[in-house]
Amino acid sequence: MSVRRISGEQAPPPAMVAPSPASAFASWDAARTLSAPWMSDTSLGTLQRLAPDEVLFAQGDQHDRFYLVRSGCIHTTVLRSDGSQLLLEIFGPGAIFGEASAFIDRPRYVTATAVAETVVTRYRAGEIQALLARSPELVLGLLRLLGIKHRILIDKLSSFASSSPEARLVDLFGRAALGQRQEPTPLLRLTHAQIGSMTGLSRVTVTRTLKTLAARGWIATRSRGVEITNPGAFIALLEAR
Known part of the structure; x- marks a missing residue:
């Protein structure tokens, strides 16, 4: 897997999007609202640039990193037992993803692939501990986003049924x-x-x-x-x- 890194590059400015009533159900919109502190804090993490069709991580990989999309688009897919791929989610600018496997130290259950020129910030789970005292709003935003992701999953399952x-x-x-x-x-x-x-x-x-x-x-x-x-x-x- 090849990931091209940016050294010394300044992160692009955060996109300002007003919250909407649908934020609790829309992963794109909710991500933009809750990840604003992450977009603003460019002192954390490492920037990476991905070419279209470049794999960020593969299903089965194990590491303590999670990501914030600054520009572009990421698809996450699951490889089924019959060899076919299931598109699980789309992550656009402002989305934070990959945190579950990073924090519980488990193999990745999806493959993340860039579908356009994409810039992400890579974080290590261990960095979050140091944020608790310095920037509690970052941790709070991450926890709220996790809750919304679970809500979105439940809504999707309900939608499939009805x-x-x-x-x-x-x-x-x-x-x-x-x-x-x-x-x-x-x-x-x-x-x-x-x-x-x-x-x-x-x-x-x-x-x-x-x-x-x-x-x-x-x-x-x-x-x-x-x-x-x-x-x-x-x-x-x-x-x-």
């Missing part, structure tokens, strides 16, 4: 739109199969539902993924829940 295919895609695209507010047309670099794995839907159902959303002018399918052409529509539906 929500319609369209509602599941609206939730996924709404979360993406919230996390990419600065982009006029947010782009999800996901195949139909990956969207299906994230929403518990078959590829055929995903394709049919995407056609419905495209007919409304809300999305457009591109060779590189799904382009959200009307992010406001998804955000409004998500925040109305």
Whole structure:
């Protein structure tokens, strides 16, 4: 595994995004809100730059590091017993991930891969102990983010059992739109199969539902993924829940 590091480079300024009512359910938006102190404190950790398709860590690796996405996008996938891959989560700017395995010293249960030019900050779990006295807001933000991640997982499981295919895609695209507010047309670099794995839907159902959303002018399918052409529509539906 090759990871290119940046030495002596200043971290980019934090993206300021106002909290929304959907923060408790949207990992992108919640991450931006709760990780603001981490984005601001550039004295901690080590910056790393990843090229598209570069692996940050692989399933089964064991180390005490966790990460903050400063720019770009990370996909985490799980290798199934039949050899297929399940896309578990997408992490955009402001997201903190990998902390569970780092703190409990267990092998990684996912593979983390950059899907665009990505900059992350790498931290060591042991560094957190020194933060308790100096920066309790950093630790508090991390603990709150862990709680929200568990809430998101429960919501996903509930959605798989009860929500319609369209509602599941609206939730996924709404979360993406919230996390990419600065982009006029947010782009999800996901195949139909990956969207299906994230929403518990078959590829055929995903394709049919995407056609419905495209007919409304809300999305457009591109060779590189799904382009959200009307992010406001998804955000409004998500925040109305």
